[in-house]
Amino acid sequence: MPVITFMEALRQALRDAMHADERVFIIGEDVVHYDSAYGVTKGFVKEFGDKRIRDMPIAEAGYAGLGIGAAMNGLRPVVEMMTTNFALLALDMIVNHAAKIHYMFGGQFTVPIVFRLPNGYGQLSATHSQAFDNYYAYIPGLKVVAPGTPYDAKGMMRAAIEDPDPVIFIEHTGIYSVKGEVPEESYTVPIGKSNLLRDGKDVTIVCYGRMTPMVQQAAEKLAEEGIDAAIVDLRTLRPLDMEPVIESFRKTNRAVIATEEWTSVGVGAEIAARLYTEGFDYIDAPIWRVGFDEVPMPYAKNLETAVVPHPESVIDAVKQVLAGKTQRIRQQ
């Protein structure tokens, strides 16, 4: 099976979908003349023409709304928001409109749209290095996916485009270059299914997106020290599939939740709550969470490195859990 990058996997899925269905089109900032900010859709305009992929003005609410209206009218837009930070300007469109239109009109209209939300960090300071996964995961009516492997990236992008509901597709720019085995042919990976990536008996590590490859590295190092960690990759944040998490937790009785977000009130907080409510009978130790330190993202390299999670942060959290220590989340 070919080994390709996460970015190439996304690109293959987008190309396949564009070839399979003429209703699929891409809009976003700098997708044509600049030829794609990160390169995911590089060259698409040559292949598909400027009607199928179109540069939008820097007006995030504007082109998000344009996409939603076009989706209601029978098309299949893929809207690239450039970054999750800019998508904040389109929250009204996503939350008050895309997520609500099917429900509040009694099912008369559907909104088959995909919002691609790249996020990440890299000395970009406070407004360009954020995670808002929880904002979308909070909203009934949205489907929110955040794959962590190239295989899932390709399959879930295709599934998202074929889905009749609005899908928020969170892509971490930090894993665009991660490689993995990906079939050449087109396939889908179902939305709404968590995945046991690695079985283990000592601790269950729950993760998604960027944290998935970091957690895989952490688990390998832990194995060298004789600690057998299970990994559950959530892949979808709404609707949340807790079954594989609880099933693993039933065996390990211990959990670390590793998410790249501010820990308080984040997706990880929901997972912790579910472990307490749905998995209460199996808990043997305090649950730990790994995430950003709760500060706005600083610019200086050493500061940034100090406040974001690494494989070592996961390893440390696992050891704390195995030692039965309680965690205190620091806020100021």
Added chain:
Amino acid sequence: MDKQDLLADYRTMLLIRSFEEHCQQQYTRARIGGFLHLYVGQEAVAVGAIGALKPQDHLVTHYRDHGHALARGLDPQPLMAELFGRQTGTSKGKGGSMHFADDAKHFWGGYAIVGAHLLLAVGIAYGIQYKREVLGQDDDGVVMCFFGDGATNGGEFYEAISLAALYKLPIVFLCENNEFAMGTPLSVHTAVTEIHKKASPFMPGERINGNDVVEVREKASAAIEHARSGQGPYFIEAMTYRLRGHSAADPQMYRTREDIAARRSNDPIELLKQKLLDEGLLDNKKAKKIESEVEKEVEAAVKFAEESPAPELSEAWDDIYAQPL
């Protein structure tokens, strides 16, 4: 433009007025909940403009949407049932007053985030253009989007007119300038009180008398023709006046009884009635007959709503997704 049937328009305007008066009554009796924004006084705008649309055209509007729904030919019975929160409502009792819709009539609904729906309308128009240019479909539809003067100050308004002009989309923007953004007067909420001028760098437009159903029909027809013929968007600012409060619960501290009384002489229904009487198209006997028919139609709608069942509790969990997982 198709010939305007003034008697039919008169009847639709009366139907809207009667529907709204009954809504007020039922709201007072607490059979309608939430907010209730009545369209009393603005009937000529909806009836004149929507009358100029063809079946393949599209309609998107704001939360004061009862008049637009009735003007587009939606049945008053499921509309009243929606207000009563009943299973037989247009949105199965999940939308209420601000979210009437009918996909079969290309009535894409009333929206309640002020100014936001202009972008959805732009997207629907973009869809028409894409279907023509990429999918090769023979779609000559035009989108008409209603909004109030209060919707023209936020960013989404400017993003919408900018995108519509950039892509030369088949859309008519129709601002119902009733001189108030809820309770804030026009001159207090904007520096550009001639609203159509806000769009003038982007598209042609004009201010019209929104209380004259004949003028509205004529100007709307020309605007729709402009958009249909591929010349891009058009902007109409229809001057009108809301004779009731912003919502049924509005004490109207921002204007006096005298202000409202002075505007009653410009009531679009009375103006049209006088015109019809003057032209011999209507006499008092016929007028009474139409009034009585309309009254019966709305009473039947109230009865239908009363007798309809409330939604099953399981309905709360339906329609969250088109494809539940």
